[in-house]
Amino acid sequence: MDQDFEYRWCKYCLAKTKQKIIFVPKIPTYKRRRQYKCTVCGTETWLLGRRPSAESVY
Ligand SMILES: [Zn+2]
Numbered sequence: 144m145d146q147d148f149e150y151r152w153c154k155y156c157l158a159k160t161k162q163k164i165i166f167v168p169k170i171p172t173y174k175r176r177r178q179y180k181c182t183v184c185g186t187e188t189w190l191l192g193r194r195p196s197a198e199s200v201y
Contacts, residue, residue, distance in 0.1 A: 147163070148182075149161075149162055149164060151179055151188075151190060153186060153188070154186075155181070155184050156183050160183045161181075162179040162181050162182060162188075163179065164177050166178035175191065176189050
């Protein structure tokens with residue numbers, strides 16, 4: 144399993160934090176949502192992928 148990190152806005156930290164991508168859908172759908180977990184406060188959030196068009200490589 145690939146472990147990825149992205150700096151995303153955390154609504155609990157009220158800042159951009161390093162967030163671990165803990166879930167990536169295997170089937171590329173139109174609305175591709177990912178589950179992130181903030182490494183600062185541990186909050187899990189669902190967000191859309193940052194680059195919807197550049198991730199179609201499998
Ligand atoms: Zn946080």
